[in-house]
Amino acid sequence: MSEVSEQDVRNLAVQHRELQNQAESLQQQMGMVQMSIEDCTRAIGTLEELEAVSGSINTMLPLGGGTFVHANVANVEKVVVSVGAGISVEKSPAEAKELLNQRKEELSKVVERLNGSIAQVGQRIQSIESMAGNRSPQ
């Protein structure tokens, strides 16, 4: 272990920093994916509420800054769902819910993949740290 040269130590330090950056970026991605999942869950909840309603709904439309204007939702039989690339599609609440559930499933798979990558990076960081820890102070 004492054979580790100065150059090796420097290389390890660089690797360590890079891995930490990588871990941080993975965590950020994970946060974003989890936010998307929550967003889907919230939308599904709202759609379920809508399904229970018949006819029109009195509601409020957010104008931003915590300000609202009264609005009347005339039609709850059709909702518009974004499918990406700036395209949105009109669907029934049930179809929209199905689409959102599929999206949630795909996002959950991404979470699993990210978890795997985060664990891998974490292991590599730990192995570098233990290598550095084993090296006797000079």
Place this chain on the structure above:
Amino acid sequence: MSSEIPPQVQNQLAQLQQVQQQAQSLAMQKNQTASMQKESEMALEELEKLSDDAVVYRAVGDLQIQSTKEETVTKLKERLDTLSLRLQSLSRQEERISKRFTQLQEQLQQAMGTQGQ
């Protein structure tokens, strides 16, 4: 330290860094384009499932404009063609840059080698 490095090598080093930055920026553009392509493919897949008289909206700036399935599918396919062309051109540029990088790296190693002797 830097005063010991001959100007020619300094110049090569600067070029190498520049090429590296170009390569990074190209890789980023390629990633972005590839993810836009993926998104368009998924949107197209979702559109194909719809009936022909489905109501579709296209985002134009901040507005959502009502459109038909047919028109949107055509537009998406055009977009996919453009994206795939852009990806091809980015890949070619990437290849060129990577060759330039290797070339500069070799030159630099040679220069350092002769300097070290």
